Amino acid sequence: MSGKVVLHYFNGRGKMESIRWLLAAAGVEFEEVFLTKREHYIKLLDDGALMFQQVPLVEIDGMQLVQSRAIMNYIAGKYNLYGKDLKERALIDMYTEGMIDLLDVIMLWAIETPENKQKQLSNIEQKAKERFMPVFEKGLANSDFLVGNQLSRADVHLLETTLTLQEIFPTILSTFPKIQAFQERMKALPRISKFLQPGSARKPPRDEDLIPTLKEVLSHYYK
Template identity: 65%
Template sequence: MSERVVLHYFNGRGKMESIRWLLTVAEVEFDEMYLTTREQYEKLLSDGALMFQQVPMVEIDGMKLVQTKAILHYIAGKYNLHGKDLKERVMINMYSEGLTDLMEMIMMLPFTADPKPKLDNIQTKAKERYLPVFEKALTGPVYLVGGKLSLADVLLLECTLMLEEKFPGILADFPNTKAFQGRMTLIPAISRFLQPGSKRKPQPDGNYTKTIMEVFKITIP
């Protein structure tokens, strides 16, 4: 039996949350080691576990993987969630990177002194730049690429749920995307992940932000 996957990150969403989502959809069990102190982070550095001195870091298949996109691509490839050929894969990657760009804007809100202008910008970009792409792609197809569940679908579900937390009703003008979201939540593994008590993390709070700032020795300008 292979060893369980171990995630090294903070006890919160951040860049690790997409990895949690993907492992959940792939029905892969994982353990988590939470960073809570600067000393824990420095030990990972001294052990050589962090190639670029950054987390997330995922222990899987005897490797210590860093860089979120590389981790997602590895997991997606291993569990047949990354398309059947190069053309499907590049479409999945394009969709996925667009979604990652949008979600990273939301992730930075807790570290912003005045989030209101950022929120307005996120909402505008979501409605004018990002959501129209997926609304068009889902005119007919059940999934975004190749008629099969992929990394891009998992990230789209995560992203739309994040958007609705900040902007309730934002999908009102995107019925195909809203219907897709509904279909995805019926997948048993996803349905379980959305229930209280799962490994899905809540929206970040002050403790999450404070821990990250202390571990990385950063300040909000």
């Protein structure tokens, strides 16, 4: 295993995108190996790299990490994006879990069949406006950051989440001025700005294009 950070996943957002965001915010360069054929997946299984027979897989510090939350926890802890103490970490975790819940709904919507996609849109918009965005707006009422006085993974995930929402609902933040100001501050950070530029490792919002590849690589799930 090389000393480089290597990501094994499909060439799309999915469960890996938040990991890419965290690594970018930490200033960590990484390589990506995209699963395009079932043989790639079988080789990872045969090599014993997939503890639960699932990706994403991240090679880092001589380890083969799986389970997206475990991967992100490790990266956040390693690169000082996880608060100054256990109390801050607990708050960061609560914010993060809420954002993961919302991103998971969006991810599932992106690969829905055409007849079901429209029905899911209003549900996503309502949840975002009524359940999630008010929490983050309140969290930013008196600080530039969601937790404490320094950048944490919660801030990185919030930028990713809100930008993803705006791809679907361009005006969704119109009644959340604190989040809008937060976005501008975050986008001005050099590492974040670099990740937002064309040609970066950030993936476009079309995970539905991955469905044929998913069905081939993970054919045992689609029988």
